[in-house]
Amino acid sequence: MQHDEFGLIRLLTGDRQQADGMRSQGVVVGIGDDAAVTALSPGMQLVASCDTMTEGIHFLPVTMRDEDIGFKAMASNISDMAAMGAKARYALVALSLPKDADTEQIRRIYAGLYECADLFGVAVIGGDTTSTRGGIVLTVTILGEVPAGRALLRSGAKPGDAVFVTGPLGGSAAGLSYLLHRGTDAALWGELPAETAELVRAHTRPLPQAAAGELLQRTGLCRALNDISDGLASEAAEIAEASGVGLLIAEEKLPLAEGLRACAEKLAADPLEWVLYGGEDYQLLGTAAEADLAALREAFSGEGLPLHVIGRVTAAGEGVRLQRPDGTVQPLPKRGYNHFAAK
Numbered sequence: 001m002q003h004d005e006f007g008l009i010r011l012l013t014g015d016r017q018q019a020d021g022m023r024s025q026g027v028v029v030g031i032g033d034d035a036a037v038t039a040l041s042p043g044m045q046l047v048a049s050c051d052t053m054t055e056g057i058h059f060l061p062v063t064m065r066d067e068d069i070g071f072k073a074m075a076s077n078i079s080d081m082a083a084m085g086a087k088a089r090y091a092l093v094a095l096s097l098p099k100d101a102d103t104e105q106i107r108r109i110y111a112g113l114y115e116c117a118d119l120f121g122v123a124v125i126g127g128d129t130t131s132t133r134g135g136i137v138l139t140v141t142i143l144g145e146v147p148a149g150r151a152l153l154r155s156g157a158k159p160g161d162a163v164f165v166t167g168p169l170g171g172s173a174a175g176l177s178y179l180l181h182r183g184t185d186a187a188l189w190g191e192l193p194a195e196t197a198e199l200v201r202a203h204t205r206p207l208p209q210a211a212a213g214e215l216l217q218r219t220g221l222c223r224a225l226n227d228i229s230d231g232l233a234s235e236a237a238e239i240a241e242a243s244g245v246g247l248l249i250a251e252e253k254l255p256l257a258e259g260l261r262a263c264a265e266k267l268a269a270d271p272l273e274w275v276l277y278g279g280e281d282y283q284l285l286g287t288a289a290e291a292d293l294a295a296l297r298e299a300f301s302g303e304g305l306p307l308h309v310i311g312r313v314t315a316a317g318e319g320v321r322l323q324r325p326d327g328t329v330q331p332l333p334k335r336g337y338n339h340f341a342a343k
């Protein structure tokens with residue numbers, strides 16, 4: 001490391017703290033004091049969460065470029081704001097680095113982080129920088145706002161509701177699988193076959209569904225919402241548990257990421273595994289009353305956003321189930337990414 005802790009903070013954040021830009025985003029005191037101070041918009045409630053990216057768990061040198069690490073750390077956090085129907089406003093970034101970390105690598109991670117923040121209008125207002133005896137750990141805390149009382153929860157689904165997702169599934173897991181199989185040759189980064197590039201992009205540069213989340217909030221037609229980090233089956237179970245309902249998902253209606261089947265064939269994998277249990281797609285999974293579906297579809301198409309109905313909400317006792325293409329119905333286990341699952 002060529003810098004001390006304070007030099008590194010200045011290097012990463014210095015040219016981003018122009019008073020004008022920050023003030024226009026409601027930042028009263030930005031980076032440089034003991035804490036940040038921001039204005040609160042009248043009539044809004046604060047929405048807050050944090051998500052971490054850990055070297056070896058969320059990324060490896062063969063799966064993510066440095067810029068991708070920063071981009072995805074920010075994206076996964078903005079996704080949780082979208083899943084609440086909130087608009088992401090501010091972020092705090094906690095960075096733990098090995099003592100011998102390369103300053104240029106950290107700069108690249110930050111370049112990706114800022115790229116995503118700028119794309120979604122998020123101001124980085126602070127953070128923390130420490131050394132660690134392990135690998136890189138990057139935690140983003142995100143602060144957003146939602147009109148008072150209008151946050152979208154996991155707990156509002158009702159039997160008879162339609163279940164929807166906001167975009168294609170399985171892409172991230174397919175991209176990850178491809179990257180892991182491709183091995184360790186970093187020189188191959190520029191030579192991705194076109195049909196696989198989008199899958200890799202879904203893994204390395206997921207786009208949080210911020211517009212869809214805010215639209216769902218504005219329409220008032222969404223009853224339950226969650227974002228897909230651990231996998232569709234796992235997030236569906238979270239809605240079912242929180243709402244005290246069951247969910248019936250129709251396999252035939254699941255929107256597959258483009259190129260998914262071809263990639264699965266190449267890797268001798270099951271595309272449905274990626275779609276149901278892969279995770280990190282960062283699409284939104286939600287429910288809406290059947291009677292509101294036409295209005296919801298219209299609102300989405302009005303904004304050029306896709307909306308896929310993939311099933312319906314049932315009674316609690318029925319659990320989360322999958323209807324196969326042949327019509328048979330089977331339980332959909334709450335399987336997906338679990339940090340502490342036995343190996």
Ligand SMILES: Nc1ncnc2c1ncn2[C@@H]1O[C@H](COP(=O)(O)OP(=O)(O)OP(=O)(O)O)[C@@H](O)[C@H]1O
Nearest residue numbers: 048049050051052076080083226227228229230337
């Ligand atoms: N260590 C912790 N201390 C306090 N609250 C926590 C902790 N870890 C998670 N939570 C809270 O538990 C709830 C569920 O967190 P979880 O991380 O599973 O959701 P998520 O962020 O949507 O999913 P993912 O992390 O897979 O993206 C959230 O309200 C979160 O703030």
Ligand SMILES: Cc1ncc(C[n+]2csc(CCOP(=O)(O)O)c2C)c(N)n1
Nearest residue numbers: 057058059060063229230278279280337
């Ligand atoms: C090298 C490598 N191996 C496996 C994975 C898959 N993965 C890791 S964490 C996670 C769930 C989301 O994280 P969290 O629950 O912490 O938000 C998933 C699907 C990966 N990204 N990179």
Ligand SMILES: [Mg+2]
Nearest residue numbers: 049050051052
């Ligand atoms: Mg989390």
Ligand SMILES: [Mg+2]
Nearest residue numbers: 080083227229
């Ligand atoms: Mg979430």
Ligand SMILES: [Mg+2]
Nearest residue numbers: 229230337339
């Ligand atoms: Mg998780």
